[in-house]
Amino acid sequence: MQTGTKISALAHGLLLAWAFLGGVFRSDPLPVEVQDVTVISAEEFDRMTGHSEAPEVAVGPTEPTEPEPPEAAPEPEPQPDAAAEPERAPEPTPAPPAPETQPEPDPAPTPPDPETAALVPEPPAPQQRPSDRIAPEPVAPPPPEAQPDPVEREEVAPDAAAETPREAQEATAPEEAAEEIVTEAEETAVLAPTRSPRPAARPDRPAPTPTAEPPRAAETEDAVAAALAEAMSGAREETPTAPAAPSGPPLSAGEKEALRVAVSSCWNVGSLSSEALATTVVVAVSLTQDGKPQMETIRMVSHSGGGEGAAQQAFEAARRAIIRCGAKGYSMPADKYDRWRNIEMTFNPERMRIK
Amino acid sequence: MMRFLLSFLLGWAVLAHSAMAQDSGPLRIEITEGVIEPMPFAVPDFVPAGPAAAEVAGQIARVIAADLSGTGLFREIPADAHIGRVSDFAAPIRFADWKAINAQALVTGEVAASGNRITVRFRVWDVFSGAELGNGLQFAGSADGWRRMAHKVADAVYSRITGEGGYFDSRVVFVSESGPKNDRKKRLAIMDYDGANVQYLTDSASIVLAPRFSPTGDRVLYTSFESGFPRIYVLDVGRVQRRVLETQEGTMSFAPRFAPDGQTVVFSLEQGGNTDIYTMDIGSGQISRQTSSPSIETAPSYSPDGSRIVFESDRSGTQQLYVMPAAGGEAKRISFGQGRYGTPVWSPRGDLIAFTKQNKGRFHIGVMRTDGSEERLLTASFLDEGPTWAPNGRVIMFTRETKGARGQATLYTVDITGRNLRPVRTPGGASDPSWSPLQN
Numbered sequence: 162m163q164t165g166t167k168i169s170a171l172a173h174g175l176l177l178a179w180a181f182l183g184g185v186f187r188s189d190p191l192p193v194e195v196q197d198v199t200v201i202s203a204e205e206f207d208r209m210t211g212h213s214e215a216p217e218v219a220v221g222p223t224e225p226t227e228p229e230p231p232e233a234a235p236e237p238e239p240q241p242d243a244a245a246e247p248e249r250a251p252e253p254t255p256a257p258p259a260p261e262t263q264p265e266p267d268p269a270p271t272p273p274d275p276e277t278a279a280l281v282p283e284p285p286a287p288q289q290r291p292s293d294r295i296a297p298e299p300v301a302p303p304p305p306e307a308q309p310d311p312v313e314r315e316e317v318a319p320d321a322a323a324e325t326p327r328e329a330q331e332a333t334a335p336e337e338a339a340e341e342i343v344t345e346a347e348e349t350a351v352l353a354p355t356r357s358p359r360p361a362a363r364p365d366r367p368a369p370t371p372t373a374e375p376p377r378a379a380e381t382e383d384a385v386a387a388a389l390a391e392a393m394s395g396a397r398e399e400t401p402t403a404p405a406a407p408s409g410p411p412l413s414a415g416e417k418e419a420l421r422v423a424v425s426s427c428w429n430v431g432s433l434s435s436e437a438l439a440t441t442v443v444v445a446v447s448l449t450q451d452g453k454p455q456m457e458t459i460r461m462v463s464h465s466g467g468g469e470g471a472a473q474q475a476f477e478a479a480r481r482a483i484i485r486c487g488a489k490g491y492s493m494p495a496d497k498y499d500r501w502r503n504i505e506m507t508f509n510p511e512r513m514r515i516k
Numbered sequence: 517m518m519r520f521l522l523s524f525l526l527g528w529a530v531l532a533h534s535a536m537a538q539d540s541g542p543l544r545i546e547i548t549e550g551v552i553e554p555m556p557f558a559v560p561d562f563v564p565a566g567p568a569a570a571e572v573a574g575q576i577a578r579v580i581a582a583d584l585s586g587t588g589l590f591r592e593i594p595a596d597a598h599i600g601r602v603s604d605f606a607a608p609i610r611f612a613d614w615k616a617i618n619a620q621a622l623v624t625g626e627v628a629a630s631g632n633r634i635t636v637r638f639r640v641w642d643v644f645s646g647a648e649l650g651n652g653l654q655f656a657g658s659a660d661g662w663r664r665m666a667h668k669v670a671d672a673v674y675s676r677i678t679g680e681g682g683y684f685d686s687r688v689v690f691v692s693e694s695g696p697k698n699d700r701k702k703r704l705a706i707m708d709y710d711g712a713n714v715q716y717l718t719d720s721a722s723i724v725l726a727p728r729f730s731p732t733g734d735r736v737l738y739t740s741f742e743s744g745f746p747r748i749y750v751l752d753v754g755r756v757q758r759r760v761l762e763t764q765e766g767t768m769s770f771a772p773r774f775a776p777d778g779q780t781v782v783f784s785l786e787q788g789g790n791t792d793i794y795t796m797d798i799g800s801g802q803i804s805r806q807t808s809s810p811s812i813e814t815a816p817s818y819s820p821d822g823s824r825i826v827f828e829s830d831r832s833g834t835q836q837l838y839v840m841p842a843a844g845g846e847a848k849r850i851s852f853g854q855g856r857y858g859t860p861v862w863s864p865r866g867d868l869i870a871f872t873k874q875n876k877g878r879f880h881i882g883v884m885r886t887d888g889s890e891e892r893l894l895t896a897s898f899l900d901e902g903p904t905w906a907p908n909g910r911v912i913m914f915t916r917e918t919k920g921a922r923g924q925a926t927l928y929t930v931d932i933t934g935r936n937l938r939p940v941r942t943p944g945g946a947s948d949p950s951w952s953p954l955q956n
Contacts, residue, residue: 412543417543417545420545421545421546421547424545424547425547425549425550425551426551427551428547428549428550428551429550429551429552429553429555430550430551430552431551431552431553431554431555431589432554432555432589432590432677432678433678433679434678434679434680435680435867435910436679437678437679445542456645456646459645470679471679473679474677474678474679477642477645477649479547480642480644480645481620481642481644481645482547482550484644484645485620485644488615488644500543501543502542503541503542503543504542504543504544504545505541505542505543505544505545506544506545506546506547507544507545507546507547508547508550509546509547509548510548510550511548512548512549513549513550513552
């Protein structure tokens with residue numbers, strides 16, 4: 162063989178293999194987030210970044226200043242009957258004034274790009290979760306299985322010395338409480354965006370083609386015609402969709418062979434004509450979950466090797482075989498019903514042919 | 517190495533692609549082996565439309581059942597096993613009753629009698645699918661012809677289930693034999709295909725041989741020794757009138773057979789010790805020689821389209837089969853097996869040639885393709901000979917003669933698979949059958 166022929170044959174072979182196996186090696190692309198980039202000028206960039214320039218730094222080292230200790234929270238007043246009543250949370254007190262801080266330079270916000278501004282919504286101010294109780298100390302969230310109880314009790318330890326058994330008491334979680342009460346007036350504006358800008362809109366989709374609306378009953382004088390039109394519209398909407406691909410493990414070779422043998426035992430070709438014995442028919446059938454063929458679903462999908470009359474004879478013999486041997490239900494694995502719900506059987510009488 | 521790599525890649529690609537294709541869609545299986553067994557069927561007595569039709573209604577059902585059972589393709593479920601009863605032809609069928617006895621086909625019918633006429637209506641059902649096979653049909657005729665109507669119903673049932681044409685409404689002409697072998701009386705007779713309604717066409721004063729139906733079934737060719745020499749006669753079956761086909765004086769003519777056109781007869785003519793094949797136009801009496809060989813050429817038979825003739829010849833030293841163009845030309849040998857081949861007959865379907873074979877002291881009836889391939893012997897006995905085809909080309913009738921001085925000739929039928937061999941009941945001995953086409 163010539164070298165050129167070899168190279169050509171190999172190239173064609175690879176091409177054919179790629180054509181057949183293109184779907185095997187193709188994998189779905191990894192998800193990539195797409196974000197639009199807007200081109201801005203250098204001046205705009207400077208304006209945007211000017212407020213974040215570092216402040217001037219003193220030349221000499223400065224003494225570290227201790228922060229002023231916050232004002233201690235007032236001690237809760239002792240309750241007159243502490244033993245009778247469980248410990249209650251102190252009454253809410255006004256929050257201590259916040260320490261004075263250096264005023265930050267007022268950032269000169271650059272006017273946002275109109276396109277971006279239109280897309281980025283105003284970030285909502287963070288709001289602390291409201292709570293009607295304030296605890297002196299932050300409390301851990303209650304365990305999920307624990308239920309809040311109006312009265313907080315300490316865990317009860319069994320008293321070995323006690324003679325009379327006491328009813329066990331279940332420990333309860335402290336009631337939910339917040340660290341501080343935040344009023345509406347004290348709500349602080351948070352400048353940091355909490356959401357990223359929404360990506361730019363995709364290219365415009367083609368305008369949907371106007372669909373013909375079913376004639377309204379009000380527009381038709383004939384009520385019967387209107388009802389028919391509605392029924393027709395409903396029928397169009399109820400167009401069956403393509404069945405989903407079967408899921409689950411496929412049938413094993415033994416399970417397929419068992420079905421094949423079962424049908425074969427009822428496929429009687431003794432009464433078929435010579436032409437029908439030269440005709441291969443493909444018959445579709447749907448089975449119920451107990452393996453019985455649904456007779457109304459048995460149909461001839463295709464035939465080859467003979468005329469219409471011979472194909473009809475061959476189909477009738479195949480139909481008899483499917484129905485007869487499936488009268489009590491084919492023995493199929495129930496957990497793989499999706500795999501054998503719909504079956505196409507090819508009845509090929511080549512080996513049974515009488516010359 | 518490169519070729520191996522290429523083959524491997526291509527093979528793997530095809531396998532992977534087919535595997536992917538099978539992973540979706542319905543489950544696909546292929547059935548390549550089934551069973552060959554008679555189909556169980558039921559023919560309950562037809563419903564009489566009146567008291568006058570009560571007797572014939574049952575008789576018609578019995579003939580239909582016998583016709584179908586005789587093919588070997590069907591097995592009747594006897595009436596005493598029936599669970600369901602059909603008392604109204606128009607009433608819905610209770611298929612569960614027939615499924616319970618495993619009847620796969622059901623024939624229901626009704627017979628009405630009015631004077632000398634009867635009317636038969638029937639339907640054929642596929643029990644397990646609950647569907648009717650074809651539409652209902654009705655025949656009407658004289659009361660005397662109830663057997664013919666039963667045969668016609670059976671033909672329709674057979675055709676609807678098998679897809680083949682039927683052959684029950686047909687007749688057979690044969691040589692009726694009586695007496696011992698050394699003094700056997702022979703005469704022409706005609707009967708229904710199943711041996712009923714035998715009628716004699718000639719007396720037994722002279723020996724008659726090899727009757728052959730015309731393509732339309734209205735005439736019969738046969739050979740008679742009435743003049744001391746074998747001569748060919750044409751017999752009008754309807755009027756029972758005959759005339760001789762004139763040939764040259766001092767010659768023997770025999771083994772006649774009609775051409776498909778019904779106007780030409782092909783036969784053998786012995787002249788001066790040499791036998792060749794000739795054709796004759798019946799109307800003009802013009803004779804044409806088809807073969808010219810010093811050997812014996814005889815038993816010619818036309819193909820259904822009339823384009824070829826198969827015959828036997830010993831030109832190779834043994835008796836073998838040859839095919840030649842009907843217009844004349846070189847003959848081609850088609851039989852090459854051991855033994856001797858004779859009496860070839862072309863199937864009415866045109867696909868097979870039936871023949872008699874003698875080998876190792878036994879006779880066989882066999883079939884082969886028209887090119888001589890796929891030879892298949894269907895029978896074996898002391899003496900089998902003279903095959904003739906049923907109108908549908910699926911069954912062969914022939915003569916079987918038993919051994920010994922008291923041996924008798926009997927007619928048998930066998931289907932082309934060789935599985936269904938059955939005797940034909942005749943009043944006495946019978947030989948040389950010729951099957952008619954279906955009657956109109």
